[in-house]
Amino acid sequence: MTAQVAFDLRGKTAVLATMHGKEAAISPLLQRLLGLRVIVPDGLDTDRFGTFSREIPRAGSALDAARAKIEEGFARVPGSTIGIASEGSYGPHPDVPYLPLGHEHVLLIDRHTGLELVGRHVGAALHMAAARATSVDEAIALAERWRFPAQGVLVMRLDGEQPSPRRGIHKELRTLPALQQAVARIVAEDGAAWLETDLRAHRNPPRMRWIRRATLDLVRAFRSRCPACERPGFVRSSSVEGLPCASCRQPTSTIKAFVRACVSCGHQACEPVDVAWADPALCDLCNP
Ligand SMILES: [Zn+2]
Numbered sequence: 001m002t003a004q005v006a007f008d009l010r011g012k013t014a015v016l017a018t019m020h021g022k023e024a025a026i027s028p029l030l031q032r033l034l035g036l037r038v039i040v041p042d043g044l045d046t047d048r049f050g051t052f053s054r055e056i057p058r059a060g061s062a063l064d065a066a067r068a069k070i071e072e073g074f075a076r077v078p079g080s081t082i083g084i085a086s087e088g089s090y091g092p093h094p095d096v097p098y099l100p101l102g103h104e105h106v107l108l109i110d111r112h113t114g115l116e117l118v119g120r121h122v123g124a125a126l127h128m129a130a131a132r133a134t135s136v137d138e139a140i141a142l143a144e145r146w147r148f149p150a151q152g153v154l155v156m157r158l159d160g161e162q163p164s165p166r167r168g169i170h171k172e173l174r175t176l177p178a179l180q181q182a183v184a185r186i187v188a189e190d191g192a193a194w195l196e197t198d199l200r201a202h203r204n205p206p207r208m209r210w211i212r213r214a215t216l217d218l219v220r221a222f223r224s225r226c227p228a229c230e231r232p233g234f235v236r237s238s239s240v241e242g243l244p245c246a247s248c249r250q251p252t253s254t255i256k257a258f259v260r261a262c263v264s265c266g267h268q269a270c271e272p273v274d275v276a277w278a279d280p281a282l283c284d285l286c287n288p
């Protein structure tokens with residue numbers, strides 16, 4: 001059997017371990033582009049691996065959580081050889097103050113071949129926002145700015161200045177009157193309420209688009225075969241700076257090449273960018 005045949009996924013059954021409607025973003029692409037038959041098991045509670053609203057903290061990394069979900073999926077659908085799960089991870093941007101950074105991962109594990117592939121999408125997460133409101137009007141203005149009700153909004157009680165889902169959280173508000181009522185009750189008791197965008201995929205349309213992009217990245221990773229071992233997953237792993245300046249010909253901090261590495265055998269190759277010179281405007285010597 002050649003590697004090409006061994007890694008053909010067409011007609012294979014994949015278990016997608018998800019709740020919150022992520023299959024709408026993931027399944028059609030995997031069916032159409034990889035030929036997988038995707039099953040979503042009923043009654044899977046992926047919230048026990050961690051929730052965005054923090055009642056249940058996530059143990060370990062986003063990929064650890066995705067692996068745990070896939071494990072659970074295999075237990076539910078023993079006939080499947082392929083497991084898929086997605087996990088997002090959101091936090092402060094390392095360089096830009098007040099800008100949240102989001103990472104979406106879609107993980108594929110083939111338990112026959114041991115292949116593990118990750119599709120990613122990373123960006124400034126404008127769909128993650130939070131604020132304190134001391135009146136119903138203030139809360140409505142926030143909710144409307146965030147495009148509620150198309151975009152879900154969570155309303156929480158505060159413990160001092162800190163949002164405290166343990167003291168009280170409304171996760172299933174669907175209408176403006178329901179949101180008004182929830183905020184009014186909390187403000188009457190505590191003087192302020194905490195509002196934030198719901199990051200659960202089915203309540204966050206931009207996040208659903210990001211998960212779709214991460215799925216496409218996974219398909220690209222699958223299609224990129226390693227020249228040494230022929231397995232899928234010959235993907236960009238790092239970049240090399242030093243593209244020479246078009247004016248002074250000295251190396252700049254602009255990327256001159258990407259390194260591709262095989263997720264299975266570790267084979268590496270350098271992939272130069274398709275431009276020869278860096279813009280002098282980005283050169284530290286010409287434009288300090
Ligand atoms: Zn220069």
Ligand SMILES: [Zn+2]
Nearest residue numbers: 226229262265
């Ligand atoms: Zn390889």
